[in-house]
Amino acid sequence: MKFTPHVLGIFTDIYGSFDAMDLPKALLVAIVGFMTVLLVLAMIALFIRLIAFIFSLIEKKATVEIIPVGDSDKKETAPQKVGVSLPDNESQGELELIGVDEATAAMLMALVSYKTEIPLNRLAFRSIRLVEDE
Amino acid sequence: MGVLLENFTTVTFPQVAMWIIGGILIFLAIKKEMEPSLLLPMGFGAILINLPNSGAKHIIDVMFRVGIDNEFGELMPLILFIGIGAMIDFTPLLTNPKLMLFGAAAQFGIFFTLCLASLLGFDIRDAASIGIIGAADGPTAIAVSMELGSKYIGAIMVAAYSYMALVPLVQPPIIKLCTTKKERLIRMDNTAGKAPSKLTKILFPIVVTIIVGLVAPDAVALIGFLMFGNLIRECGVLNSLSETAQKVLANLVTIFLGITIAARMRAEEFLTVDTLLIIALGLFAFIFDTFAGVMLAKIMNIFSKKKINPMIGAAGISAFPMSARVVHKMGLEEDNQNFLLMHSIGVNVSGQIASVIAGGLILTFFR
Numbered sequence: 001m002k003f004t005p006h007v008l009g010i011f012t013d014i015y016g017s018f019d020a021m022d023l024p025k026a027l028l029v030a031i032v033g034f035m036t037v038l039l040v041l042a043m044i045a046l047f048i049r050l051i052a053f054i055f056s057l058i059e060k061k062a063t064v065e066i067i068p069v070g071d072s073d074k075k076e077t078a079p080q081k082v083g084v085s086l087p088d089n090e091s092q093g094e095l096e097l098i099g100v101d102e103a104t105a106a107m108l109m110a111l112v113s114y115k116t117e118i119p120l121n122r123l124a125f126r127s128i129r130l131v132e133d134e
Numbered sequence: 135m136g137v138l139l140e141n142f143t144t145v146t147f148p149q150v151a152m153w154i155i156g157g158i159l160i161f162l163a164i165k166k167e168m169e170p171s172l173l174l175p176m177g178f179g180a181i182l183i184n185l186p187n188s189g190a191k192h193i194i195d196v197m198f199r200v201g202i203d204n205e206f207g208e209l210m211p212l213i214l215f216i217g218i219g220a221m222i223d224f225t226p227l228l229t230n231p232k233l234m235l236f237g238a239a240a241q242f243g244i245f246f247t248l249c250l251a252s253l254l255g256f257d258i259r260d261a262a263s264i265g266i267i268g269a270a271d272g273p274t275a276i277a278v279s280m281e282l283g284s285k286y287i288g289a290i291m292v293a294a295y296s297y298m299a300l301v302p303l304v305q306p307p308i309i310k311l312c313t314t315k316k317e318r319l320i321r322m323d324n325t326a327g328k329a330p331s332k333l334t335k336i337l338f339p340i341v342v343t344i345i346v347g348l349v350a351p352d353a354v355a356l357i358g359f360l361m362f363g364n365l366i367r368e369c370g371v372l373n374s375l376s377e378t379a380q381k382v383l384a385n386l387v388t389i390f391l392g393i394t395i396a397a398r399m400r401a402e403e404f405l406t407v408d409t410l411l412i413i414a415l416g417l418f419a420f421i422f423d424t425f426a427g428v429m430l431a432k433i434m435n436i437f438s439k440k441k442i443n444p445m446i447g448a449a450g451i452s453a454f455p456m457s458a459r460v461v462h463k464m465g466l467e468e469d470n471q472n473f474l475l476m477h478s479i480g481v482n483v484s485g486q487i488a489s490v491i492a493g494g495l496i497l498t499f500f501r
Contacts, residue, residue: 021258026249033245033499034238037492040349041238041484045231047341051334117329 099130144186148401155404156180159292168299171385172272172392176292179396180404198397201390208280210391211273212359217384218273218486219363220376222454224338226480228330233446233477235430237484240450241492242426243268247419248496254411260284262496264412267294268419269489270301270453276395277356278493282500288398289409293416298453302460304417305424309448309464312428317435318468320443322477335368346491352501353494360490423451427481442477449478452485 021029097105105128113120159177163170182190201210227233248265252258263279267290275294279287297304310318330338339361347354367376398404427447435441445464449457458478465474 021249021252021261023249023253026252029499030245030249033248033492033495034242036349036495037241037488038235038238040346040491041234041488043345044342044487045234047345048228048231048234048330048334048338051337052330055331055334 095125096127100128141186148405149184151405152184152401153181169295171388172295175392176395179393180399183396184401194397197394201394203280208277210387211276212355214273214387215359216363217379219360220367220379222483224483226476227483228334230480233480234484236427236447236450236481237488239430240423240427240485241488243419243423244492246422247415251415259500262500263290264415266493267416268423269493270298270451271489274489274493278496281497286412288404289412291395293413297416297420301453301456304420305448305460306464308421308424309445312425313444317444320441321472322443339364350494350498352497353491356490356494424448443474446474446477446481449481450485452489454482454486458482
């Protein structure tokens with residue numbers, strides 16, 4: 001079975017000549033050509049959207065089974081509801097800061113999250129320590 | 135002595151004119167830094183090929199036959215596409231796929247110029263080859279014009295690469311003409327969308343190749359090599375190949391490509407009224423590409439709640455990454471806090487795909 005439509009050879013088939021075109025023919029070529037490019041790119045854009053949608057579905061399913069990162073003691077006393085996770089840009093738990101202010105620590109955590117492409121709610125930081133140059 | 139003098143006496147005026155043209159190309163490449171990697175070899179090649187009894191003619195002809203005009207296809211442009219594919223990061227596009235449409239819109243100049251060239255009396259294949267200047271993509275222009283057997287490849291290449299280099303001069307006045315100050319001041323959301331997963335980045339080149347291949351089979355070589363390069367980049371296990379494709383391979387092919395194109399810059403073929411017409415038509419192609427990209431954004435703004443800065447539509451003309459930079463710079467000139475680079479790069483890479491599709495489509499139509 002041939003999937004590729006032969007219709008794309010329409011111009012040479014119809015006019016059967018490679019001579020210069022008159023205005024109506026030229027316009028037909030331009031319109032069909034331009035619309036085809038637009039259509040193909042729209043198809044690709046739809047594909048990207050579709051993939052993104054599928055991934056978001058898979059991620060949603062996965063978060064149902066993941067308990068958010070947090071204090072292990074708290075988890076025992078007050079377990080989180082299954083299926084409810086923190087937003088991607090939020091985190092919880094305790095973090096020891098040694099010689100680092102909160103703003104810098106927040107920036108570092110955001111950077112690590114961005115570079116590793118792991119949402120903050122899936123990362124656990126134990127401590128951030130300032131290392132002095134020798 | 136007689137032999138030496140013979141060379142001086144056989145120099146013709148058209149040959150001298152070609153030396154001057156070659157000199158101008160070299161000047162533009164060095165002094166103005168306009169596409170130096172191609173204009174310089176082309177300029178020097180134009181001088182080489184137009185010396186009387188030039189000993190370089192034969193070897194450049196051989197290079198042309200092996201690298202560009204062989205029975206199996208256009209080897210050099212296609213190999214160059216692997217390098218270009220490896221250079222392109224499609225992330226901005228994958229984050230905001232709507233930008234794809236601007237890439238398509240900005241191919242309007244190709245089809246408009248095709249019509250115009252045909253109406254001016256060029257046969258369909260030459261007209262299509264001239265129209266493809268509007269792809270603002272050298273390898274596509276070479277591949278299409280060679281495949282269609284155009285006799286104007288030298289002029290088409292000079293026009294294509296010159297206008298690509300002239301994007302910072304050609305586009306801003308057109309953009310300003312098509313937009314109001316208020317439109318140019320539109321700020322767009324710069325918060326990064328959700329980054330595409332690695333699997334999406336790997337699937338993207340494969341699926342694009344399949345979709346394009348099904349619609350325009352003749353585009354498979356062009357899009358396939360471009361996407362193959364991108365797959366090497368994104369797969370994550372071929373980093374050294376990706377690096378090689380981006381740098382060594384692309385540079386190597388570029389060196390040969392420029393000087394090989396000069397085979398079609400012989401005075402007797404190049405110095406014609408048609409060449410001037412082609413150069414003028416190439417300018418039309420760039421102008422109407424820019425116009426259509428901007429207009430699509432304006433039309434979308436009528437229906438969309440989130441307004442788009444219409445200037446980003448102009449970046450769909452593929453001249454990567456120059457066009458995106460031009461738009462970004464124009465945005466900053468209007469409002470020094472308006473950062474359009476992320477959006478314009480997304481549109482620009484979609485233009486790269488669109489131009490290859492348009493090239494393949496033209497081949498499918500007219501081969």
